[in-house]
Amino acid sequence: EVIATATHDTACAYTAAPIDSYKPAFIVSTGTWFLAGVITKTPIITHDAFVAGFANEGGVEGVRFLKNILGMWPLQELRRQWTYQDGSEMLWDTMNDLALAATPCAYKLDLTDARLFAPVNMEQVVMAVCRDFGPAPANRAQMVRGLYEALALSVAQTAKLAEKLSGIHLREIIILGGCARNRVLCQWIADASGLLVRAAHPDATACGNAMVPAKTLGWINS
Numbered sequence: 001e002v003i004a005t006a007t008h009d010t011a012c013a014y015t016a017a018p019i020d021s022y023k024p025a026f027i028v029s030t031g032t033w034f035l036a037g038v039i040t041k042t043p044i045i046t047h048d049a050f051v052a053g054f055a056n057e058g059g060v061e062g063v064r065f066l067k068n069i070l071g072m073w074p075l076q077e078l079r080r081q082w083t084y085q086d087g088s089e090m091l092w093d094t095m096n097d098l099a100l101a102a103t104p105c106a107y108k109l110d111l112t113d114a115r116l117f118a119p120v121n122m123e124q125v126v127m128a129v130c131r132d133f134g135p136a137p138a139n140r141a142q143m144v145r146g147l148y149e150a151l152a153l154s155v156a157q158t159a160k161l162a163e164k165l166s167g168i169h170l171r172e173i174i175i176l177g178g179c180a181r182n183r184v185l186c187q188w189i190a191d192a193s194g195l196l197v198r199a200a201h202p203d204a205t206a207c208g209n210a211m212v213p214a215k216t217l218g219w220i221n222s
C-alpha cells in the first residue's frame with residue numbers, strides 16, 4: 001500500500017505539533033531557519049500578509065500561514081568557528097552558559113541583515129551588524145546572548161504579527177525541532193512574548209512523517 005505523507009520537513013513537523021483545540025497556538029519549527037506561523041482553515045491572501053512576508057502552504061490538515069525567520073544559523077556558525085579556534089568542540093550547553101553569564105544586551109542585532117546569511121567569518125559579521133546600531137559585543141558571552149535575545153524577540157514579534165493578520169487570538173507557542181531542547185531560548189521566547197511556551201518533540205519532522213500513515217491505517221485516530 002502506498003501512502004502519501006506530508007513530504008516536506010516543515011509540513012511533517014507541523015503535523016506533529018501537539019495542538020490543543022482550546023489553545024490556539026503559534027508554531028515554530030526550529031533549525032537553521034525558523035518556520036513560524038499558525039494553522040488556518042483557508043489561505044490568507046491579503047495585501048498586508050503579502051507585505052509582511054507570510055506564505056500559505058498546504059498542510060496535512062489545514063494551511064500553514066507562516067513566515068521564515070533566520071534561526072540558529074549564526075549561532076551554528078559561531079559554534080563551528082569557535083570549535084575550530086579552540087581545538088575542542090563547543091557544546092550547546094556551553095553556549096547556553098555563555099548566554100546566561102552575560103548581562104542583557106545594550107545593542108540591537110538585526111537578523112534580517114543579509115550579511116548574516118553566508119559570511120566567511122560569522123564572528124566578524126555579527127560585530128559589524130551590531131556596530132550599525134551602537135556598541136558591539138565585548139566577548140563571546142555577549143555575542144551569544146545578543147543572538148538569543150534577537151531570536152526570542154523575533155519570534156515574539158512574528159507571533160504578534162501572525163495574530164493580527166490571521167485574527168487568531170494566540171494562547172501559546174509550540175517549539176518544534178532542535179530548539180525544543182534549549183531551555184534558555186524557550187524561556188526567553190516566553191518572556192518576550194508573554195505567552196506560554198511548550199517545548200514539543202525535537203524530532204517532530206520524523207514524528208509527523210510517521211503519524212500520517214499511522215492515521216491512514218487506523219492505528220491512531222487524530
